[in-house]
Amino acid sequence: MKALEVNNVSFSYDGKHDAVNQISFDVLKGKHVSIIGHNGSGKSTLAKLILGLLNLNHGEIKVFDEVLSEKSVQKIRQDVGIVFQNPDNQFIGATLEDDLAFGLENRQVPREEMKQIIIEFARKVGMEDFLNSEPANLSGGQKQRAAIAGVLAMKPKLIIFDEATSMLDPSGKKEVKKILLEMKKEIKDLTLLTITHDIEEASLSDEIIVIHQGQIVLKGTPIEVFQHEDKLKEIDLDLPFLIKLKKALAKRDFDVSDANNLEEVAKKICQ
Incomplete structure (x- = not known):
């Protein structure tokens, strides 16, 4: 079942320039999807559209098969929770x-x-x-x-994290990321949508959608997205530190490709 369907959605604040331009994607029930991009990329506008805080110029959004509209928005919000940027x-x-x-x-x-x-x-x-x-x-x-x-x-059935770690220090970010991982394990069928500019945070998700200038430029699993290093660099996004470390070690004939964190990398090197 699809928790969220975004079909050919466009939105402009001034009627001239699209903040979101013909975006389409689905989020399956129980999955964790991250939408990543820099400030001005359109990701926060997209979050507001999904919550019904802005009205679509074009396209359609469905939340658990319910078409988002002025009539349905209150009902939909019963199923959607949001954690904002500023605690x-x-x-x-x-x-x-x-x-x-x-x-x-x-x-x-x-x-x-x-x-x-x-x-x-x-x-x-x-x-x-x-x-x-x-x-x-x-x-x-x-x-x-x-x-x-x-x-x-x-x-809620769906929780949106809108830049929820961007104002936190490293310790606070670590706390929230730990909770995210625990939620994925413990709460069956809970769907998570993370809006972020933090590539490390996005790497925790099942799927990543990269937005630049209001359009989707990359989409796939973290492994699939991180294969496009040159494309990410073009839009000023870097690879997560763990991925860069794995690549550097591979050049030195250390195979740590199946390590999921820095601790596992250290153990494999010491073996």
Whole structure:
């Protein structure tokens, strides 16, 4: 089943220049897809179109077989969660617990069930000890983990991460990437769409879509996309460090092609 269908979509802010130009792609249910490109590439505009925050000039978007329109957008948003770029803009409650409760209250979840849900999803992201904390006292990584807990508590079918690690320090980015990997393993049929300019983050996904000047220029699995090193360099995108390291070691007759991380590379070299 397709979680998301984007069919020949175009959009212009000024009526002259297309921010998104005839883009088409599908995201299968349960898959993790990353849309990558630099600022101005059109990727964030595309995210807003998928959420119904902007109206299409041309084309069609379907979310779980429902055509996106003014009539259907509220229904579709019941199935879609989003984690935004700035963690400070995502909190409403005075404490983390209050914030997690807000969305559940809007859906009229009974109080006792709400408490169980809050604890369950705070635990999933390692934030169960911070439920009484004020958001202002949390680190950037903790804030994004809390935001993810709030989205998960609503039990969406699709979660969009819109530059969710771009304002975090390396430690915070590592925290969020770890949660992403855990979500993929633990939550069956959850579909993830990551909007990012971070090639390292995109490498965690099942499929990568590269956007430049409003158009798709590359699409495929990470391995397939990373084979086009020259094309990536043309649009100022670099290969992930792990891929570059593997290539450098291969030139020295070290075969670490099946290593999934730096630790595995180190072990193979030491064998």
